[in-house]
Amino acid sequence: MEPKENNISILIIEDDPEDQAMLETYLKNTHLTISGITMASTVAEAISYLRQQSYSLIFLDFFLPDSTGLEGYVKISKINSAIPVIILSGLSDTALSLKAISLGAQDFILKGEYDAPSLQKSVWYSIERKKNIESVKEISERHDIISKATNDIIWDWDLATDKVKWLGQGLKNYLCPNADLTNISDDFWVRGLHPEERKNVVNSLYETIAKGENSWEYDYRFLKNDATYAHVNSRGYIINNDAQKAIRMIGSIQDITARKNAELEIQKARIEAEEA
Incomplete structure (x- = not known):
């Protein structure tokens, strides 16, 4: 099932050119309506992009030249926590991936283990899940404000x-x-x-x-x-x-x-x- 949003813009934070190319190729072979894909090789480069525009989705590798582990996810979240994040994970990184999800990431995919259909499903799931979470959060905050006032x-x-x-x-x-x-x-x-x-x-x-x-x-x-x-x-x-x-x-x-x-x-x- 395809996300309801049209013109999905994606930021890929990955320093390996081969992984970049593979992910971009598979994304273009999905049925997603993608308006653009931006590549960043470091967290610092990604942050500069995020300061200029927002994205529908972010793919984030754990190990980059200027960050390792959850450090990169935390830095990205501080810039814009509303954008859903999919972690690009190796087999040995599953524990970190689950930790990232507990902190707010929406999903993770194993490098070399995905194809166009599974990638499409992950993108749709992440966007919809993030939207639902934000909606519930907004309702809860509204309820709390009302209850405090009355x-x-x-x-x-x-x-x-x-x-x-x-x-x-x-x-x-x-x-x-x-x-x-x-x-x-x-x-x-x-x-x-x-x-x-x-x-x-x-x-x-x-x-x-x-x-x-x-x-x-x-x-x-x-x-x-x-x-x-x-x-x-x-x-x-x-x-x-x-x-x-x-x-x-x-x-x-x-x-x-x-x-x-x-x-x-x-x-x-x-x-x-x-x-x-």
């Missing part, structure tokens, strides 16, 4: 894996002071629902998804870390795939205790007035 809780529920990602400053009111926000237990939300309301709240959520609706909203009581219950409003928006199957739900939890207490005071005053 003191709400943001939740992102993957319906396929049944895993929920929790974000927001509001979590500090419901979790232990030293809780690991990156490793919140799967039953955190259900366990926090008031026992008298738990069944109705959960049923309402799943019925909304089953009916194919676009959103869900519910007011309920939620357990705080001081053993009291806050009145909260929770709302979520359902994301469907191309087959219109719900695959994800993103929402928020807002503390509305003050509003609820005010409503109860007004109701109490009204009753007392009527009795008088």
Whole structure:
């Protein structure tokens, strides 16, 4: 499958002329729409190119005249971390390649072990994977900014894996002071629902998804870390795939205790007035 992008520009950082020629030949024999291929023999030369323009993709050899191992990848990433990088690896460099991927590289190919189809697949995979990672990162940052501004809780529920990602400053009111926000237990939300309301709240959520609706909203009581219950409003928006199957739900939890207490005071005053 070919990347959706047209006019893919590629920067190859490789000092061996034979490897340069082989990679360029195979790239031109793919079905990729390549607008240009730039060759650099050193990291310094590559950085000078990167300061002048951006590229759709970078191929990077580990061992160059002015850098060895992960050093080159780190330097390139500091110039433009948004460009996906494919590592050009020897058989003895696989451990380094995996380390580079853990740091943010998208893929690696073994020198002399690739052909046009496998190269095309690697290019497509790297561009698409990088784009998806950046998209998720942008969404997470947006959620975090919103939660910090409002003191709400943001939740992102993957319906396929049944895993929920929790974000927001509001979590500090419901979790232990030293809780690991990156490793919140799967039953955190259900366990926090008031026992008298738990069944109705959960049923309402799943019925909304089953009916194919676009959103869900519910007011309920939620357990705080001081053993009291806050009145909260929770709302979520359902994301469907191309087959219109719900695959994800993103929402928020807002503390509305003050509003609820005010409503109860007004109701109490009204009753007392009527009795008088």
